[in-house]
Amino acid sequence: MNYVIYWLEKNSKVTWGITLMYMSIIFFLSSIPYPPQPLPLKFYAPVIEHIIEYAILGFLLSVAIKTKNEKMQRWTIFWAITIATIYGITDEIHQLFVPGRTASVLDAFLDCVGAILGSLLKILLK
16 A cells, blocks of 8 residues: 555645546436435444545545645644545535535534545555
């Protein structure tokens, strides 16, 4: 896994391309009306979905945002989490305009939690 991270860090254009493509997929999927689900799944499935979805985004952003300046490296994680969280908030706003979807503060919070976990995973794997 370290080799994959190393390769992604060295090929920043590819990494940014993957990251932006992933963000586009999130946007596309959130544009699809959400089908009704049974009550137990109505809560647990979206919780897990949001955390995993934004953990991947947090991880990708943590790899994509890199710097050679040692003092600035700690800000890499901060910016990855911030960008993913803001993207999650804008995605929730976007869902206000999608039939069958609603915006949720809880979902935005879960997006932030996922971004934090994904960024921490990058640190642990480094």
